[in-house]
Amino acid sequence: MTKNTLTLAALAAGIAFAAPAVASDDYPSRSVEVIHHYGPGGGTDRFVRAVAEPFAEITGQQMVPVSIKGGGGIPAIAQWQRRPDDGYTLMAISPAQVISHVQGRIDMADFLPLARVQFDQALIWVPADSPFQTVQDMLDAAKANPGSVSVALSGAGGFDEVAVSLFGLEADVNFTTVPFSSSEMVSNTVGGQVDAMFEEFGPARGLWESGDLRPLVLFSETRLPELPDVPTAVEMGYDVTLGRWRAFAMQGGDDMDQAKHLYGVIEQAVEADSYKAFEAQSALQYRSELIGLDDFKAFIDTEIETYTSVMKQLGYID
Structure with missing residues (x-):
């Protein structure tokens, strides 16, 4: 059978050769899980749940946090990497993953940076x-x-x-x-x-x-409005602005069209009244700025450079 015959046969059978979810109008069509390595009720779990509420209203599908504790986060990543590259399993990431990358325990190239939502001080x-x-x-x-x-x-x-x-x-x-x-x-x-x-x-x-x-x-770079008399380290001449950020990543093999669509959903979710209330309650509104995809990847690359330099100076890595 020739290649053309195979192609015609496949088309007749309704088989699509493109990635399963490319330009799919119904993505996500089922629940999206978000794996993390912290306990239920912790900061990361609450972050995922705060986004999950408007996410469900926008998509009609649930965003479900999945806690896999222990091992410095490595078991959670191993479980995540065993899932199919189908856009339905995200990873909640933070500086912890950057530190593990710098230590050689994981490779950030396996992650498709989706959206940095929070950036704390x-x-x-x-x-x-x-x-x-x-x-x-x-x-x-x-x-x-x-x-x-x-x-x-x-x-x-x-x-x-x-x-x-x-x-x-x-x-x-x-x-x-x-x-x-x-x-x-x-x-x-x-x-x-x-x-x-x-x-x-x-x-x-x-x-x-x-x-x-x-x-x-x-x-931080600037003082907090609620603490106007508290100086920043930068004011004192010390270049210390590291902050804990929380974000979503997809798997490296996930489809970019899915990623763009999902980023758009998250963009809407973090503007929802329920998320804004959570943000204010947690005092996260001062430095948090949503960035995604290419901009988020560039941010992670910069974080890797910063943590590599700092951890070498501190003697944590060679």
Whole structure:
């Protein structure tokens, strides 16, 4: 049988040679799963659910978060990569994946960057009765007695540790970083077992409003409107603007037409009233800017360069 005969036979049988979902008017036609490696109810899970609500209203289909914990996120990625390249399984990504890439544990080339939705700003916080009235007080103490100033982190070896260590590197001081779970981090900081903690404004806002914590410095380009008296590290001459971002990625083999369509849906979803309310409640509206596809890939490439440089200086990688 000739190639032309095969082609005619296939057409007669209704077989399409294009990718299954190219220019499909009904995509998505079923639920879209979003795999992540954090626990239910955590920041990433809440992020996915906040987008999922308007996503369902726009598409008529569910966006379902799937938590696969443990192993530094590698089991979640392995499960995601075993799924077919059909546009129905996304990955919720963050600086954690960039760090794993820099460490050689995963390859970001396997990801099709879809949409960066959130870009948070973190601060150094101290207990209300801390002797450090300013961040300069804290830096002076760390310089006078290297390692004496302890900073609580949520988890070890991740974004928090890189950001705090970069601040120490920029300021030429050594902090002692102490990893905790999120709840332990707060209780140990408020209780004075550690000198300070690193946290975004949203999760710490209630403790600031209650007077339990005071912010000393913000890692961002500009000051927060709600904290006009808190300086940025940049103002002090320290180039520390790393922020925790949350985003969606598709598989590298997924169809670009699907990606463009899905990005358009997410673009609508994050403008929905329900998502805007979540954004304001979580204090995510100040730096978050939706970027997608090529722009998001360029952002990730820059993040890889930044984290590679920082982690080399810190001795985390060769």
